[in-house]
Amino acid sequence: MIEVVWFKRDLRTHDHAALAGALDRGPTLALYIIEPELWTQPDRSWRQWAFLKDCLKSLDAELREQGGELCVRVGDALEVFESLRQRYGSLRIHAHEETGTRWTDLRDIALRRWCREQQVPLIEHRQFGVFRPLKDRNGWAGHWKRQMMQPLVTLPEHFEWQQEQATTGWEDWSPELEQEDCAVQPGGTDHGRRLMRSFLESRGESYHRELSSPETAEDSCSRLSAHLSLGSLSLRELAQRTWRAQQGARGRGGTWPRALKAFEGRLHWHCHFIQKFESEPRIEFENLARSTDGLREDEFDPDRFEAWRHGLTGYPFVDACMRYLNATGWLNFRMRAMLAAFSAYHLWQHWRQPALHLARCFTDYEAGIHFSQMQMQSGTTGINSVRIYNPVKQSMEHDPNGDFIRRWVPELEGVSAQWIHEPWRMPASMQVAQGCRIPGNYPAPIVDHIAAARTARRRMAKVRAPEEAFRESKDIFRRHGSRRRR
Numbered sequence: 001m002i003e004v005v006w007f008k009r010d011l012r013t014h015d016h017a018a019l020a021g022a023l024d025r026g027p028t029l030a031l032y033i034i035e036p037e038l039w040t041q042p043d044r045s046w047r048q049w050a051f052l053k054d055c056l057k058s059l060d061a062e063l064r065e066q067g068g069e070l071c072v073r074v075g076d077a078l079e080v081f082e083s084l085r086q087r088y089g090s091l092r093i094h095a096h097e098e099t100g101t102r103w104t105d106l107r108d109i110a111l112r113r114w115c116r117e118q119q120v121p122l123i124e125h126r127q128f129g130v131f132r133p134l135k136d137r138n139g140w141a142g143h144w145k146r147q148m149m150q151p152l153v154t155l156p157e158h159f160e161w162q163q164e165q166a167t168t169g170w171e172d173w174s175p176e177l178e179q180e181d182c183a184v185q186p187g188g189t190d191h192g193r194r195l196m197r198s199f200l201e202s203r204g205e206s207y208h209r210e211l212s213s214p215e216t217a218e219d220s221c222s223r224l225s226a227h228l229s230l231g232s233l234s235l236r237e238l239a240q241r242t243w244r245a246q247q248g249a250r251g252r253g254g255t256w257p258r259a260l261k262a263f264e265g266r267l268h269w270h271c272h273f274i275q276k277f278e279s280e281p282r283i284e285f286e287n288l289a290r291s292t293d294g295l296r297e298d299e300f301d302p303d304r305f306e307a308w309r310h311g312l313t314g315y316p317f318v319d320a321c322m323r324y325l326n327a328t329g330w331l332n333f334r335m336r337a338m339l340a341a342f343s344a345y346h347l348w349q350h351w352r353q354p355a356l357h358l359a360r361c362f363t364d365y366e367a368g369i370h371f372s373q374m375q376m377q378s379g380t381t382g383i384n385s386v387r388i389y390n391p392v393k394q395s396m397e398h399d400p401n402g403d404f405i406r407r408w409v410p411e412l413e414g415v416s417a418q419w420i421h422e423p424w425r426m427p428a429s430m431q432v433a434q435g436c437r438i439p440g441n442y443p444a445p446i447v448d449h450i451a452a453a454r455t456a457r458r459r460m461a462k463v464r465a466p467e468e469a470f471r472e473s474k475d476i477f478r479r480h481g482s483r484r485r486r
């Protein structure tokens with residue numbers, strides 16, 4: 001019997017219950033399976049692949065420090081396990097519970113069935129504060145806290161590895177994805193740890209004040225999302241280090257206590273949103289609130305979508321955020337919300353295609369957070385207030401001088417701070433003087449944002465008014481709503 005640790009989105013050796021559990025029992029094979037079919041799914045992109053490859057190299061290096069190595073196989077997961085079963089006669093699989101997409105869910109269901117048929121034990125460990133199954137949200141915050149407070153899992157003192165042939169040349173395999181001109185952040189535990197330290201020791205001091213502007217957020221946010229998404233960093237370790245930093249900051253005054261409190265709240269949110277998706281995976285495709293069905297299902301305007309995804313809507317701040325995201329693979333929360341809401345309310349597009357586009361843009365793509373957030377920003381959850389961001393107001397508040405806009409929308413390079421937020425308002429002579437004709441050098445606004453927001457608000461009010469919608473929202477809140485934390 002060999003023990004097989006199936007690494008999925010938990011690419012680390014620290015605080016890894018599946019790895020420790022396997023090593024505790026006997027000779028252990030550390031396995032990662034590159035699944036070609038997964039990389040043909042519409043939510044996958046080259047930037048995610050680049051980050052993953054860094055993480056695999058880093059995981060292999062960590063395992064080698066412990067005397068082992070990572071066996072990477074390219075192929076269908078079931079076939080890989082079947083070949084191992086045939087070779088070894090019997091095996092036991094250890095993995096983390098993965099909250100993934102329908103594609104990974106179906107793969108996991110097929111694997112569980114195969115395990116039962118072949119009498120292969122499969123042990124799945126909880127990855128973080130997401131619970132399976134969960135009836136409602138009562139007491140969830142307490143479960144989360146207890147899970148995060150548990151001591152970090154360490155490897156046993158003595159253990160043995162099982163080596164196995166990897167797929168020859170796996171390092172050269174790559175999915176058929178368009179290679180992008182994107183400055184992908186480096187993956188791997190060392191990079192994750194460095195970010196965690198620099199955030200908790202210096203960068204995070206004004207987190208709560210600076211997280212909303214894309215100008216300041218790049219440095220003041222933790223930038224740990226991609227590491228949490230692929231598990232190159234343990235959320236529990238991050239939570240415990242945050243609490244320790246909070247203790248150190250207590251009584252010292254300054255901005256640290258508020259910054260760390262705000263940050264700790266985000267770590268809750270991480271699991272809170274994934275829990276929604278774990279409990280209701282259909283929201284990858286369907287509205288959470290069925291009362292909002294029919295609102296936009298038939299609404300998809302390819303021209304609007306193309307303008308939005310290329311940063312050509314004529315709203316400088318919206319376009320700058322989208323271009324920044326396209327170029328870097330990351331964007332702060334507030335601006336993600338603004339892009340999603342602009343698509344849903346001002347452009348009145350159904351959320352599914354925009355969600356896939358943004359998923360491909362995010363190096364940190366985490367389906368559980370992503371689809372829950374997309375629905376929240378599109379008004380289809382039934383429990384969140386309708387939040388329509390005014391793109392001009394956001395621009396004035398978060399980029400008052402227009403420096404961010406000029407950097408990412410060079411067509412507006414010569415436009416002064418007075419006109420940068422609404423350049424279409426410039427008189428013709430001013431457009432010539434400031435070197436930007438509209439339309440011409442830069443598009444005119446794709447919609448009148450005031451009128452579009454008014455129409456959207458009216459439509460949303462109509463769909464939320466009926467008694468059944470109210471009853472449904474109460475039920476959704478029972479299942480998914482966040483409770484006040486004590």
Ligand SMILES: Cc1cc2nc3c(=O)[nH]c(=O)nc-3n(C[C@H](O)[C@H](O)[C@H](O)COP(=O)(O)OP(=O)(O)OC[C@H]3O[C@@H](n4cnc5c(N)ncnc54)[C@H](O)[C@@H]3O)c2cc1C
Binds near residue numbers: 340
């Ligand atoms: C439409 C939309 C789609 C999103 N899609 C994703 C996604 O695919 N993957 C992803 O990790 N985050 C997603 N988010 C949440 C959030 O924007 C990012 O987690 C955050 O910007 C990542 O940067 P950071 O690591 O510097 O975050 P920080 O501000 O430093 O926060 C620390 C961690 O807390 C968690 N977190 C922060 N904000 C949120 C939030 N609003 N909801 C849930 N968890 C949060 C993340 O794990 C993050 O890494 C999305 C938000 C929106 C509005």
